[in-house]
Amino acid sequence: MIAGGGSAGWMAAAALAHILRGTGIAIDLVESEEIGTVGVGEATIPPIRVFNQMLGIDEGEFIRATQGTFKLGIEFADWWRRGNRYLHPFGRHGDDFGPVPFHQQWLAARASGDDSPLSAYSLTSVAAQQGRFGPPPSQAGRTTVWSTFSHAYHFDAGLYAAFLRRRAEAKGVRRHEGRIEGVELDPQNGHVRELVLADGRRLTGDLFLDCTGFRALLIGDSLGTPFEDWSHWLPCDRAIAVPTASVAPPMPYTRSTARSAGWQWRIPLQNRVGNGLVWCSAFLDEGDARKELLANLDAPAQDDPRPLRFTTGRRAQAWVGNVVAIGLASGFLEPLESTSLHLIQTAITRLLSWFPDKAFDPRVRDEYNRLFVREWEAVRDLIIFHYAAGEHEDTPFWRHCRTITLPDTLATRVDLFRATGRVLERDGDVFGRDSWLSVMLGQGIEPIGHDSLAHAVPAADRAKVLAAMREIIGRTAASMPAHADTLNRSFRAALAPAGN
Secondary structure: OEEOOHHHHHHHHHHHHHHOOOOOOOOEEEEOOOOOOOOOOEEOOOHHHHHHHHOOOOHHHHHHHHOOEEEOEEEEEOOOOOOOEEEEEOOOOOOOEOOEOHHHHHHHHHHOOOOOOHHHHOHHHHHHHOOEOOOOOOOOOOOOHHHHOOOEEEEOHHHHHHHHHHHHHHOOOEEEEOOEEEEEEOOOOOOEEEEEEOOOOEEEOOOEEEOOHHHOHHHHHHOOOOEEEOOOOOOOOEEEEEEEOOOOOOOOOEEEEEEOOEEEEEEEOOOOEEEEEEEOOOOOOHHHHHHHHHHOOOOOEOOOOEEEEOOOEEEOOOEEOOEEEOHHHOEEOOHHHOOHHHHHHHHHHHHHHOOOOOOOOHHHHHHHHHHHHHHHHHHHHHHHHHHHOOOOOOOHHHHHHOOOOOOHHHHHHHHHHHHHOOOOOOOOOOOOHHHHHHHHHHOOOOOOOOOHHHHHOOHHHHHHHHHHHHHHHHHHHHHOOEHHHHHHHHHOOOOOOOOO
């Protein structure tokens, strides 16, 4: 029994209906049209492609149904210092050669006077900077430059939920319209037994998924699972969102721009641009936040800004008794690194990996919750780092961010990179070595040293290999079509013409 719709509910319904077919397990979902959803436009990271592929979704059908565009990374403007920009790209930088990771060879070359930026070794970065996107050719293999390339999407989250709903219902998911007014617990074991709807209907189940958003009706209100507040690390607690018209061809990346008390997002879709401001109410009131957002749009707002209040953090456990919280019911991390849908996706796939029987073995729950905590802390650390590593102190909010005490897991990672150039990689990391490289370098963390084993490769040989990498990456990116041309040609998107 899935309580709640939206992205979380319908992603869960579609995945379970697809994977559990033939098992005899019935899947029901209850939602109310009276209750809105949070999603206004979504930016994602590459694993969303794996999720769609798992469900047998054709990329072209998906792009057309969701007004989607392609995403190669996130551009961060003014985060380290005012006027500075850097890209957090998908895919990887270069290829390893010699006894050390690629970036150690790059650091060794830089120590010898080579000033080529790390981004020159990322096909994704170079293509994004040129506004290009083309899917890898069918004959591209693991030994070609295309093996370093990756992409995700921007799309309308409401359209995605509707798209998945059609697929889920076609595979037998039963939808119930109605508002949940009560939750009945089993007095013997404390498990959820029934959902009571406003019209008196009662819906029973064995396993309940709480997709009720911030309300967390099951995991929070009914089961009393504590919420771990992370506001001391991530003080932003407000957001407003507003769409604008597309006035130029969509670039293949999300843009995040630091503002006076938070940051502004820009997500280009086919038919519009999603915009919003995330900020800390202790340093900026809502009226001034609205003014700041509206003053920094590329085009007039198409609607009134939609406000959202939140507290950053997570539930102590995401699985309690026979209830698994998915999406906002399990916690909230601001969408700075586009992980909102990813955390829904991994919650679903983790549940499938640790799917219970009716006995609900507590050891299965414990392992699910351990993985949940590890994943959320990994994403949390990267978001904290963006704030804490900024060097501008031109507003009270950013001066406050300079005082944030880093979690030990993050402080250890940053100190190791600063001293040795080594990137600490842990089991369960959502973002790997290349992501941390881009963000730490982009935020001004310069390694003092590098791995001495890089010098097993003679300097002249290293220079030749690096030059060859830059050449093939530059040539391959230049051969790609413009992002808008790919959408127009392959997905029949009606996009804003260049120059308008």
